[in-house]
Amino acid sequence: MKKLFTLSMFFIACSLFAQEEETEEKKSFEFSGSIDAYYRANLTAPNDENAIAPGSSFANLPGFSLGMANLVASYEGEKVGFVADLVFGPRGTDAIFASPMYSATGDIVNQLYAYWNVSENVTLTMGNFNTFLGYEVISPVANFNYSTSYLFSYGPFSHTGLKADFALSDDFSLMLGVFNDTDLTEFNPTGDYAAGAQLGYKDQFLNVLLDPSFFEIDFTGGFNISDEFFLGINAAYLSLEDDAGGFMGAALYPQYTVSDTFSIGLRTEYFAEDGAFGAIGSGVEDTSVIAATITGSFTIEDNLIIKPEIRFDSASDDAFIDNDLAATKSLGSFVLAAIYSF
Template identity: 70%
Template sequence: MKTITNTKYIKKSLWLLVALVTFPIFAQDGADDKKKFTFSGTVDAYYRANLTAPNDEDAIAPGSSFANLPGFSLGMANLIANYEGEKVGFVADLVFGPRGTDAIFLSPLYSATGNIVNQLYVYWNVSDDVTLTFGNFNTFLGYEVISPAANFNYSTSYLFSYGPFSHTGLKADFDLGNDWSAMVAVMNPTDVTEFNPTGDYAVGAQLGYSSQFLNFLYSQGGFEVDYTGGFDLSEEFFLGINAAYFDNSDDAVDFAGIALYPQYQTSDNFAIGLRGEYFTETNLGAIGGAAESVFAVTLTGSATIGDLLIKPELRLDCADEDAFIDNDLAPTSSLASFLVAAVYSF
């Protein structure tokens, strides 16, 4: 009975969200007013199999987030309502499915219904150079994001998985001119998105130049510095870069890593990309067993068919200790896996 009640609540909430947003906007006269509201999102699913480990009840996966379920598996449905006015607007971003639940993993601890809210914020363009954002927004750190349509690789990196996912608070973005930008933020503890259960606050900052970003975050004794950027080396060849260091002296937990993302556009409808990542950690348990470092290589193809992306992917994770198992259930330091994902954007 509880499951049925929650399902009805989610359906009613979704339709109410659409109705409340669209009715007053589309009731206005003029085509320009109608264009201010958009409704978009993605739907994704995948098939995943280990090549060097079991695929039955003993199935394992890399210690990174998402795309870890065996066989034919679900990603998420992502529904985004966006209203953009001349000065003010909002974003309501809802997620349904395993990927969405993993992305907002702390919200269900405090609310029976909050596990569908990925982002929920309002913003005010104070001037041409200053924007204030208030509410729950995805993190400003890192190269990869929650939406599978915005990442080249379908599986995610260790750096993404153990950095923050989302924040709730107030941030101010500044356009400094000459390709420079800056951001400062005051937020609840990292990934605790619905309210503040501890009375502690996090602070964040970002300095950007020509699509290169240096990010800072301090939350509950933990400090992270992150560099995210990339370069167009030619019309067809792009190189993305992410490097980060996290230290939590109170718990003696830290991690560091670097990931490179070379991507080559072979035609209008196909591209191929590689993610090479080195990740090391202390007392985090991210990799598995006694392992403290891992080198992971992910080769991904991306075929475009209209609004549909098909992504076949090979991945090899190699740890410094026996963090995985082989087909005989014996400990081993490496894991090879394959997946193919389908991501539809609307």
């Protein structure tokens, strides 16, 4: 009888311990982030005080330059959680270009949101979060290429509002949301609101954003051609209200894994403006650009990634303008980036 009692107590203790472990697994606090720095030089243009750069965001400063420090605190519970994503440095400043609007520290808040898992298939999220459109993201850790595409640079960066994510099946997902005007992160100064939707099927996503000042439709996806070869795809069309212009473009991202520590990838992009949207060159109307970027990715002890990159941009007009207003149609450049994540 004593042995049976002892054995029963043992199983009860194991059960309580397992439940405690399960609870701990469901509730976790995590602190993560990254830092990045780079060297950039033009191959076909001067590198003095009049140095020019592609008209896309980030990695466009001359010489040895800073990216950003990215600090992310997150809590994931069984039902609720939050993300506080802070950025410091030039890349962060470019990403939060419309802040501060009210607070003195609005320009360091990349994301700040809370979420509620209403059920296994429904999640509500409220706050500020990075955009659901496009293939590339703000953090250099999640991008294969270090410099960014025109499609990414002139699409939305972030939204502040409320969204609902639905897992419709193992293959289909749906997101519906209502937001402030695009990239107005801290509050709503206009009284207008945007609406967004995303339909996903096996990691292929069709995105729509209806903003008071523009309409954008975007396709983002990718395919594992083999264990070593991946092909990413992004295409988008944006139209400003009252036929005031816009843009369209497409990009392919073939990437090949050579070994556990080295991969190589190519981004080829066509981007065209309707009117003088301003994405390629200030005041240049109805112009287009073809850009090719080849990037190597060396992983050193999991946390450090070294990325050498060569990029060529060729526009239909004199779109690359230096500080002396000298212009050229094409530009070749080199970047060497170091990215550390934790």
